[in-house]
Amino acid sequence: MARVIVDVMLKPEILDAQGQAIARALPRLGFSAVASVRQGKRFEVELDGPVDDAALADVRKMAETLLANTVIEDYTVTVERAES
Amino acid sequence: MSAARVGVVTFPGTLDDQDAARAVRHAGGEAVPLWHADPDLKGVDAVFLPGGFSYGDYLRCGAISRFAPLMEELIPAARAGLPVLGTCNGFQILCEAHLLPGALMRNAGLHYICRDQRVRVESTATPWTSDFTEGQEIVLPIKHGEGRYVADAATLAALEAGGQVVFRYAGSNPNGSMNDIAGIRNEAGNIVGLMPHPEHAVEDLTGAPSTDGRGFFSSILKRLVNL
Numbered sequence: 267m268a269r270v271i272v273d274v275m276l277k278p279e280i281l282d283a284q285g286q287a288i289a290r291a292l293p294r295l296g297f298s299a300v301a302s303v304r305q306g307k308r309f310e311v312e313l314d315g316p317v318d319d320a321a322l323a324d325v326r327k328m329a330e331t332l333l334a335n336t337v338i339e340d341y342t343v344t345v346e347r348a349e350s
Numbered sequence: 351m352s353a354a355r356v357g358v359v360t361f362p363g364t365l366d367d368q369d370a371a372r373a374v375r376h377a378g379g380e381a382v383p384l385w386h387a388d389p390d391l392k393g394v395d396a397v398f399l400p401g402g403f404s405y406g407d408y409l410r411c412g413a414i415s416r417f418a419p420l421m422e423e424l425i426p427a428a429r430a431g432l433p434v435l436g437t438c439n440g441f442q443i444l445c446e447a448h449l450l451p452g453a454l455m456r457n458a459g460l461h462y463i464c465r466d467q468r469v470r471v472e473s474t475a476t477p478w479t480s481d482f483t484e485g486q487e488i489v490l491p492i493k494h495g496e497g498r499y500v501a502d503a504a505t506l507a508a509l510e511a512g513g514q515v516v517f518r519y520a521g522s523n524p525n526g527s528m529n530d531i532a533g534i535r536n537e538a539g540n541i542v543g544l545m546p547h548p549e550h551a552v553e554d555l556t557g558a559p560s561t562d563g564r565g566f567f568s569s570i571l572k573r574l575v576n577l
Contacts, residue, residue, distance in 0.1 A: 280500060281526070283456050332417070335410055335446065338453045338500060 267312040269346040270325045274334045275306035309333050310346075317348045353380040354574035357394035359424075359440075361386040361415045365402030366437070370549040374398065377552075377567035379574075389419040395574045396433040396477070397424060399440030401493075401547060411454065411496050412442035421447060433477040433570060434541045438494055441533070441543030450536055450543050451509065452501030458526025462495040466559035468520040469532050469546055473513050476535050477573040478542045481565040487520050488562035490546035497545040499527035499534070509534055517544050 276282050282304050289303040334341040356374045358381050360367045371381035382394050405414040428434045428449050436444040444450045466489050471482040517533035533544025548563030
């Protein structure tokens, strides 16, 4: 199946309390070189047809309306597999 | 004269609809159950969006509820002036629906917080807060994991300048919200959202920290009766 990836991340200026907690835990596990961690979401959207311009526009619309809250989050859309 | 009719919305995962309906009746109104899947506001005069974990808080709190069939009716009605109050998850839904600006995020300390909270009333210029006085401190229960209000700098400045901050945490800020914001209203003033729970603070019998929540319900009923 054709597959499009939508990655959603908090905007840089938004405090990521979960990412901070993860970053604080890592040194305790011996990962001492971690400067910071930010947590986001990855959506794998499988499409029936090929990923043409219209399909990609639809995925962007999904990201804009539901997958991301653009008040606090940015998103990127990447085509992983263009043909079904 | 028939009682003012306040709709109380139930989504899958809503918890506080029974308390909200009881609070409406306690104040002398008629509570009208509204179902998320039924796009019918049943001619109500105002709407209460109660708290809970609608749709399991999947994706983001309120993100899926915002597209429920009922919301497709509620959103234009609210934009046209229907009084709407959202508490806790209801506040989150109002933000996701862009009826209120900003967003509610995971508490700064990451803990779910359940406690009695002092709250200062900053604006009485809404149909839900007219029975309070400006600067009045009230005590309401809070119970949330995602109540940290955030907005960009321009939005925050506009909220402050326009008197749209309706409630601020007093004493200590439980969740790290910007400017200690506990609740806001839209520009027109008919839509109010807050994290604390007035519907849990209307009767001594239930062990509530106060009966300060009554002010919300007496405010809206006075408003509706005097229309």
